[in-house]
Amino acid sequence: MANKSSTESEGTKAEAQKAKAPGEENVIYVGSKPPMSYVMACLVQLNGGAPSVTLKARGRAISGAVDVAEMLRNRFMKDALKVKSINISTEQLEAEGGRMKNVSAIEIVLEKK
Amino acid sequence: MANKSSTESEGTKAEAQKAKAPGEENVIYVGSKPPMSYVMACLVQLNGGAPSVTLKARGRAISGAVDVAEMLRNRFMKDALKVKSINISTEQLEAEGGRMKNVSAIEIVLEKK
Numbered sequence: 287m288a289n290k291s292s293t294e295s296e297g298t299k300a301e302a303q304k305a306k307a308p309g310e311e312n313v314i315y316v317g318s319k320p321p322m323s324y325v326m327a328c329l330v331q332l333n334g335g336a337p338s339v340t341l342k343a344r345g346r347a348i349s350g351a352v353d354v355a356e357m358l359r360n361r362f363m364k365d366a367l368k369v370k371s372i373n374i375s376t377e378q379l380e381a382e383g384g385r386m387k388n389v390s391a392i393e394i395v396l397e398k399k
Numbered sequence: 400m401a402n403k404s405s406t407e408s409e410g411t412k413a414e415a416q417k418a419k420a421p422g423e424e425n426v427i428y429v430g431s432k433p434p435m436s437y438v439m440a441c442l443v444q445l446n447g448g449a450p451s452v453t454l455k456a457r458g459r460a461i462s463g464a465v466d467v468a469e470m471l472r473n474r475f476m477k478d479a480l481k482v483k484s485i486n487i488s489t490e491q492l493e494a495e496g497g498r499m500k501n502v503s504a505i506e507i508v509l510e511k512k
Contacts, residue, residue, distance in 0.1 A: 348462035352503040356489045360501075372485040374507070376469045388473075390465040394487070 312336045316343040316351040324354045328396070329362060338370060338397040344377060348392045355394045363398075370397040425449045429456040429464040437467045441509070442475060451483060451510040457490060461505045468507045476511075483510040 312331050316324050328339045343351035359367050373393045381387040427440050441452045456464035472480050486506045494500040 346459075346462050348465050349459050349503065352461050352487050352505060355487060356501075356503045360489055369487065372487065374465050374468060374482065374485065376473055388469075390462065390469045392465055 312339045314339060314341050314354075316341055316347050316354055318347060318350075321350055321353045321357060324350070325357050325362060328354065328358055332363065332367070332398065338395055341394040341396070342391065344379075344391045345389045348390065351392055351394055355396060358396060366399055367396050368399050370395040425451060426453045426455055427467075429454055429460050429467055431460060431463075434463055434466045434470060437463070438470050438475060441467065441471055445476065445480070445511065451508055454507040454509070455504065457492075457504045458502045461503065464505055464507055468509060471509060479512055480509050481512050483508040 314324055314327050314331070324341070328341070331339045341351045341354055355369065359369065371393075372395075375391050375393070376388050377391050378386045379389050425444050427437055427444070429437050437454070441454070444452045454464045454467055468482065472482065484506075485508075488504050488506070489501050490504050491499045492502050
């Protein structure tokens, strides 16, 4: 996957990514937008030189995150992307009235082959 | 109206429609019922001696499958069940009018510790 972007802008890009928390650079949070928005966000990361991208989603958006991963893997980056790991977990959110509510979450790490 | 896709190396369609194979006994298909129905079905399998249980779901039901797995792991069989593997895939379904439609699927294998 040769990337045609000019090398002179590479330094600025790297610096921009360093500003984020370590290990959290390539995280895309999947919500209720159409899946293609997140597919595009992932493609920007991956074509910008990132070796992997992490999709995170909670609750109903979990199916959307799986859709995004499958679209990337089977259509947009066919034969160039693999699922590195998938983790599920439970997060506690504060619901209305201050009560705590459990919500399931998923984390899908996609890596360039 | 038979829509014949190329026969070569297209296992996806066959997989989507294959009947239950041997060794597939402990599969719980998660659909649109309340999560507790599937939690109960899993508990019946696990307490009946099954060493593991596989949750399968497609499309919107994927988040439900994650909910069921998390409820089992954190509440009903706390410290006695672990996630063995999680796989995501794409299945082809025949939509109305005979057109093929891609739908994401998840398979979560839970195993007794």
